[in-house]
Amino acid sequence: MREEAFLRRLREELDDGGLRGSFLVRDLDSGDEIGIEPDLEFSTASLVKIPLAMAVLERIRRGELDGAETVVLTPGLDAVPGPTGISRFRHPVRVAVEDLLYLSMAVSDNAAAEALFAFTPPAQVAELLKGLGLSGVTIRNTLRDMRDTPETHLARSDAHLAQRLAIEAGTQGRGHSVPQLDVTRASAGSARAYADLLQELWRPRALPEWTAARVRDLMGANLMRQRLTPDFASDATVWSSKTGTLLNLRHEIGVVEHDGGGTYAVAALTESRVAAIVQPEAEALMGGVARRLRDRLRAA
Secondary structure, eight states, X not given: OOHHHHHHHHHHHHHHTTEEEEEEEEETTTOOEEEESTTOOEEOGGGGHHHHHHHHHHHHHHTXXXXXXXXXXXXXXXXXXXXXXXXXXXXXXXXXXXXXXXXXXXXXXXXXXXXXXXXXXXXXXXXXXXXXXXXXXXXOOOHHHHHOSXXXXXXXXXXXXXXXXXXXXXXXXXXXXXXXXXXXXXXXEXXXXXXXXXXXXXXXXXXXXXXXXXXXXXXXXXXXXXSSHHHHOOTTEEEEEEEEEETTEEEEEEEEEETTSOEEEEEEEEEEOSOOSXXXXXXXXXXXXXHHHHHHXXXX
């Protein structure tokens, strides 16, 4: 099948499943790549935790920040909506900076990430990315700002109303009446921009190897494994990734390293037009499309 027809079929499958997405798979050694709307920007939700981790670890490496320094987080006072980690705690907890990094990346803990942004605000994270030449990834908001959507103010039984608003209130220019979904106001990026970030982590040029290796290790510890992981993890591969979820957005980026050779960056950023919180079919479709793109590139 010619590549044009192959990509058209994948776009049709995504559309049939209620998804639009920005996908890119890149061979990190040859630079060859294949994608679907790879330059389409989305609000990137918890994907911001990767550049946040890069900035915090780089400050630790430089001696500007002590990874053993502890902070006390108090439920209610420091609460940030989220389904995991400290966001669900009932009692105050003292946590070291480096342990906040683990919680932020492995279980996508929003309270842990918010505490890290207190040490290294969005502007500092953005400055690091600029210095690395990663201009396609924007960092504008903390987790508290990002999570303050209509969904957090509704009962779960009414959450479909927030989903419907997310689906219907956007503009053709990627603006949105929900600021967290507006690519000009929220932290944003495309599949290509995040593939560039993954390339810098796995094949660093400007980022020190110590920092890159620590971030790779954190991504390897990711426990959110319901999207791309079933299509990329095996006994013969190492899969390291990070997810991002917000209203009707479902993202995952990662790197698959094959025992027999071959290392591929995979970025899948999607939005759904189905007004439902739980959509396992959409997540399976994301993974299947990403895997077929990798297979096509690997066979080329």
